[in-house]
Structure formats: structure tokens, C-alpha cells
Amino acid sequence: xxxxxxxxxxxxxxxxxxxVLCPTNAVELVKGKAIIVRPQDCNxxxxxxxxxxxxxxxxxxxxxxVKSHS
Amino acid sequence: MRESREMPSRVDFLRSLLYFAAxxxxxxARIEKEILVRSFARGxxxxxxxxxxxxxxxxxSGQIRVFKxxxxxxxxxxxxANPGDTFNDVPVFDGGPNPASASAMGPSTVCIIxxxxxxxxxxxxxxxxxIIRLFATRLRHLTLLVEDLSFRQVVSRxxxxxxxxxxxxxGSTPVPRLTQADMAAMVGSVRDVIGRALKTLENAGTIxxxxxRILVVDTEKLKGII
Numbered sequence: 001x002x003x004x005x006x007x008x009x010x011x012x013x014x015x016x017x018x019x020v021l022c023p024t025n026a027v028e029l030v031k032g033k034a035i036i037v038r039p040q041d042c043n044x045x046x047x048x049x050x051x052x053x054x055x056x057x058x059x060x061x062x063x064x065x066v067k068s069h070s
Numbered sequence: 071m072r073e074s075r076e077m078p079s080r081v082d083f084l085r086s087l088l089y090f091a092a093x094x095x096x097x098x099a100r101i102e103k104e105i106l107v108r109s110f111a112r113g114x115x116x117x118x119x120x121x122x123x124x125x126x127x128x129x130x131s132g133q134i135r136v137f138k139x140x141x142x143x144x145x146x147x148x149x150x151a152n153p154g155d156t157f158n159d160v161p162v163f164d165g166g167p168n169p170a171s172a173s174a175m176g177p178s179t180v181c182i183i184x185x186x187x188x189x190x191x192x193x194x195x196x197x198x199x200x201i202i203r204l205f206a207t208r209l210r211h212l213t214l215l216v217e218d219l220s221f222r223q224v225v226s227r228x229x230x231x232x233x234x235x236x237x238x239x240x241g242s243t244p245v246p247r248l249t250q251a252d253m254a255a256m257v258g259s260v261r262d263v264i265g266r267a268l269k270t271l272e273n274a275g276t277i278x279x280x281x282x283r284i285l286v287v288d289t290e291k292l293k294g295i296i
Contacts, residue, residue, distance in 0.1 A: 003282040044281045046250060050261060059282065060247040065236035066287045 004042045005049055009033050011056035018048040018057065080105065080181070083130065087154060097191070106182045110174035119171045123161035125184045129153050132178025136170050138213070140221035148216065150175070160213070162188050163199075163206035169213045219258050222296070225267045227257035229295040232277065236286040271295070 004026075014032040026041040027034050027048065034056075036042055046059040084090050084098050084105075093101075107130070110116055116134065117124065127134070129151045136149040136157045148170055151157045160169050162185050192199045218227050231253065237243045248256075250264045257264070268284070271277045276292040278285040286292060 046265070049249065049251075050265075058249050060249055061253075061279075061282050061284045062245045062247055063232055063236045063284050064245055064286065065238050065289070066285050067238050 003044065004036050004039045005044070005046070006058045006060065007034065007036070008056045008058070011054045013054050013056075015053060017051050017053065021051055022048060080107075080130075083154075083181075087128065087156070089126075089128075089156060093191070101183060101187060101191075104184055104187045106184075107179060108182065109177070109179045112174055112176045114174050116172040116174065116180065117158060117168050119169065120167050123158065123166070123168055123185055125158070125182045126156055126162050126188045127151075127158045127172070128156050128181040128183065130179040130181055133175040134172050134178055134180065135175050136172045138170050138217045138220065140217075144221055146216060146220035148213065160206045160210050161185075163202045164210055165203075166210060169210050224257055224259045224263050225270050226296050227259075228253060228264065228267045229271060229276065229292050231256050232271070232284065232286055233289060233292050233296070236284075 012033045014029055014034065016029055016034070018034050019027045019029055023045060024038075024041040024043055026036050026038045028037045029035070030037065034048075044059065049057045049059040081095075081098055081102055084102060085093075090098060090101065106125075108116075110132075116127065119138065131153055134151040134155075134157065135147055136151060137145045137147045139145050149155075149157060151172075157172060158168060158170075161167060189199070192202065218230065222230070235246045235248075237245055239245060250261045250268070254261045254264045259267075268277070268279060271292070272279055274291065274295065276286070276288050276295065278287050
């Protein structure tokens, strides 16, 4: 399974914006909180992070130097 | 450019400066003996960015423009130094080259205090010297940041931070983790622009984005974008 966005459920208000706008339908509301229920479908597009009005979603990127090409 | 030795009234001038306010008459007199006074015509260059530091500059009369230049000739003024103002302080303390250039805005006279003379004032307090050196290093870093924000486009600034931050996996340095908002804050932009800038860098073949991994695959190409 690939990495998925990190969610701070304490901040999530359950507005459902990320559920509606997720391009791969990976998110659903579960007990009033947005949960990535199909992590295998998440392509880490970061749209959910950009649109979340309560700043509850973080998409971290690791910055890695590929040695063989340096 | 004309050169002359110091004049008697210069002692009072030095005493009036914040830099030397705490010094006694003997020390002021010692500094005065080592000062080099130079006069410049309008537009004349006093010192150039990147050259070895000659010393601490103090404006005695006139106005001096302290500025950074880009490769394509753009300029960013950092300071207009008026009588009593100092400039080129940073390299005196951090030992690096001049961080910016300076030119006279009109007929101007400056006092140059040799680096070693300035350092001798704090020689008996290594702790103070270490702290000043640290501040100078940070100030130089901020000067470079001004240069980046003034002269580089977002793609170029992002390329620079990716190059600075990228580390090999499994090494002793932990791999940095940043959101696009974090990157935006570092390059003085907004998240949406970072998304597009990353795409531009990927299309240029400098990086590859694989899920949450940004792989710096061609450092030479990335350097070419900076």
C-alpha cells in the first residue's frame, strides 16, 4: 500500500468536501469524520489537502536525492 | 578616488557612533590611527560582492548604496547608508567575502576600519566574538534570502531548496518531509504555485514524483534551473 494523506481527525469537521471531490473516491465519511476507506485507490494527488477548510489533511513529501544520477 | 590619513576631528566622529560608544579614549585613538579614509565620486564603486573583505565601512559624509546584483543585471538595494552608518559588517565577523556591493550616490567619504582592528575590540571576550559571528552568519543567510526572493522565479527558488534539502535514503541525515504549503512558505509563494512548479521541474527531467516521494534525479539539470 502506498502512503496516504495524514488526517487529523480532531480537526475534521465532517464537511464532506474531500469525499465529494476526491478524484478516485477513496474517501468516505465514517461516523462524521472523513476516512480514506480505500487507501489502495489514493493516488496522492493532494487535492484533499488543498481543499480541506479545516486544515485537517497533510500530504507530506519526502525529498530524496537519487545518488546514481548526482 | 583620493586617499588621505585621518583628521583630528575624527575622534569625536568615532565616539559618536554606536559601534564605539562603549570604548575609552585610548581605544578610540588606537582605532583612529588605523583608519583609512577614502573619498568617492557619484556612481563610483566602493566594494564588490564576492570580493575579500577589506574591513568595516563607516560613512563620514555623503550617501552609499549597498546592493545585490543578479546575473542579468537587476539590482536590489539593501541599504542606503547615511553619515554615521556602517556597512559590510557581516564579513568582518564571519570571515566570508563581501555579501553585497556598494557605490557612492553622490560625493562621499568613508572610513575603513581594517577587519583585524575591529576584531581586536572583542578579542578578550571569545564568547562575545562567537555570538557576533553566529549573528553575522545568520545575517548573511538573510541577505542570500533577499537575493533569492528578488531575483529568482518560484521554479528556480524551489529548485534551490530541493537541491539543498534532498538527502540520500538510509543515510545519517533524516529525509526531510514537507507539505507543499511548507515549500511555499520557504520560497515565498503559495501552495497552488508550488504544485505547478513541481510539475515544471518534473517535466524538465530534474525530479520524479512517486507518491509522496520527490526524487531528485538530476542535480546538474536542477542546478541549471537555479
